[in-house]
Amino acid sequence: MLAAKPAGMRALPPVWPLALVTAAVAALLAVPAVTTPDWLDRLSLLVTGRPLAPAHAVVLALALGLVARGVLLRRRAAWYGLLVLIVMGLAAVLTGDDALWRLPLLVVALAAVWLSRDAFTVRPHHERIRTAVRTGAGLVVAAVVGSVLVGGVSIRSVGPAVAGGLGATGAPTDGASWLPGVLGLVGGVGLLVLVVTLLAPDPAPPPGDEIDRRRVAGLVRHPGSDTLAPFALRRDKSYVFSPDGAAAIGYRVLFGVAVAGGDPVGDPRSYGRAVDAFIEMCHRTGWRPAVLGASADVLPAWGRLRSFGFGDEVYVRPEEFSLSGRQMRNVRQAVKRTRNAGVTSEIVAERDLPPELRKRLLDVASRSLGGAAERGFSMNLDELLTGYHDGALVAIAYGENDEPIAFQRYATAGEGISLDAMRRAPGGPNGVNERLIVEMIEYAAKQGAGVVSLNFAAFRELLDSEDRKAVEKVGYKALHLLDPLIAVESLYLFDKKFRPAYRPRSVVFRSWFDIAWLAAALLTLEFGRTRPAARAEDAIAHPAGQFEHH
Structure with a gap:
């Protein structure tokens, strides 16, 4: 509230x-x-x-x-x-x-x-x-x-x-x-x-400095911060703070559109003031305000801005999760196959990865993407496996000769743990990703985390519907044909196996006249390759100490 x-x-x-x-x-x-x-x-x-x-x-x-x-x-x-x-x-x-x-x-x-x-x-x-x-x-x-x-x-x-x-x-x-x-x-x-x-509107500002990012890391730690909060720590984001400093919004400016990633972070009682500060900044600079991934609870804070739902965040509550029952049969069998194949696993803090293991995991990531660059904005961190994001956890699967064959990185926040990256070496056994997710959910339950956020299901209602109208049939056909490139349908079907809950997320924007610029900015942020910021020498402060791995 x-x-x-x-x-x-x-x-x-x-x-x-x-x-x-x-x-x-x-x-x-x-x-x-x-x-x-x-x-x-x-x-x-x-x-x-x-x-x-x-x-x-x-x-x-x-x-x-x-x-x-x-x-x-x-x-x-x-x-x-x-x-x-x-x-x-x-x-x-x-x-x-x-x-x-x-x-x-x-x-x-x-x-x-x-x-x-x-x-x-x-x-x-x-x-x-x-x-x-x-x-x-x-x-x-x-x-x-x-x-x-x-x-x-x-x-x-x-x-x-x-x-x-x-x-x-x-x-x-x-x-x-x-x-x-x-x-x-x-x-x-x-x-x-x-x-x-x-x-013309103001040019894009430089990313936030390390002092601001440490402040934001402290706000991410707040129990009221939701599962998208850790992604505000991306090093290409700038920040605007509420007047009392208790909440902040991470954003990027592209094509004159200032895109906030998810809800504000920090104390929910100051979210409205952070939104006001963001809107006032857009007034001064001439930027078009927008949000990618606003939750339903915070939508009223954006006042007269328009919004539309574009999908759902997929999450699991560890205390309610179980592998028993017919509905979990596919996941249960996938986990069993990896154990029969001799796959072992562990969960470690990213900052504790030995240099040699870090190097081998980066090779897995490179082969998993076919050499393509890491991409994303609203539900992705940067600095993969560098240890810069000090609260990150890595779930690792090993094959024969203790060679890593897959890993997943999770970011921690006040509310729980969020999946950031999921990488599997080509030719690795099926079921490894399911196994690592199950083990992270079990780990989160032991650590007292309330939520494990998995992925984002774009256009979930369209994919889940069995009675589609003419326009919806065209949209579904387009998603199906484009799935090899954008993996919307396949990711939704993968997540569905875990019987998760869904949290609607919306795009917030100023006017329908901005829709072309908005679409260009959002698509570029999520799928375009961006130049990484200069690497910092030190890691930022630990954002979620209650989920420290021991």
Whole structure:
């Protein structure tokens, strides 16, 4: 139960009317570039004051279209852009270069933009500003160099030519007839690059440092932390803490989406405040907030964000687990086959692995994956077998000559033990994985762990259903055909043998308009290969001492 109801996304003044007007102005700017009725062409003069060349109109329309989107996303740079454009229009009217009848419209627009200033919470990142300055400087240098290299072109013509690409009407250029077009193209592209750069969200932050990670390790130890909590300790994650420091969220930023892995860790009474801190951070940086693997108990903390279930965490309660009964026959027989084959096993703390055994286990992992890289995000740790994650346990199976043939790594948390990696050498006897899971469950029961989390069953209800509708049949067929690549169905059938319980997990996101970016970010995080962080010299603090192996 959460102690405090989170505020969710902070209430801000609506910006869609301003975005709508900006988009309408962009449409009116583009009018001269297409064949239109005369009345619509005259209407465009409301915002231009004078006819524009088609190329200039299109460039400015595209730029203002981007600004309109930036207004919807509450980008501060979009607000500054609107302010500058209106002030420039006022200056043109007051200096006599434009019609005075446009003055009331500009004054009203200026007042509306100024009064909405507090709604624009996303300020441009200093790296974006530096990139924009360098881009602008590069355009000026290119224009000057181009003018010098072309004979008969006066320096005075460079400014109007580049300005023409930025939306002005341009000026005649002596000498090479192609230069105005080239400079105009460079200026137009440069303007769009500047706008896109300044409206972009903040770049991804660096991963949390070792001090933060030690803090998070202490929160993972909290009895209220659930079975996904240990995976917050991945070394590629950044962190945001609740104001009282009692809870934290581990996340990564990809494609402008800040993806939190599972629920917050730490004291459940502070989860709401950690969620508020995460949402507020996304407000400041322009990131789209998202969660992969939120539990049903914590979904209310995410307030007005949307969510949908995409599968279930598979877990077993050790005190309720037994190999007896007809339903456990397959598992019982699998364990018996390995014993008849002479397979032996042991459970050791990962940090206590001898170097030679560690080397042989890594070879098993490499052969198990066919040389592929380790992947995953929400239910996977990194630093396999290095001993960095000090609370990790390794269940090892040995074949003939005491040669390791399989192993499983488990991470420990306040609530229990979670399966992280399951590796078996090709050609190893069937039933080894079942045997190691059974022995870890028995070990967890002796250690007093309440839960052993096994795997994740994506789309479990679809796979488990016998009465599928037309769309569901298509989805099931796709999962079945793709199983050799993603192993969704085969992993579900494997887990089902243990008669487990299921905990629904959801994807949380801001808007359906974000769905394409969200899908790209989640698929890349779970299946894409990521560059590992620089290795630390020391292991982090033990996150779950109550499950120490003796």
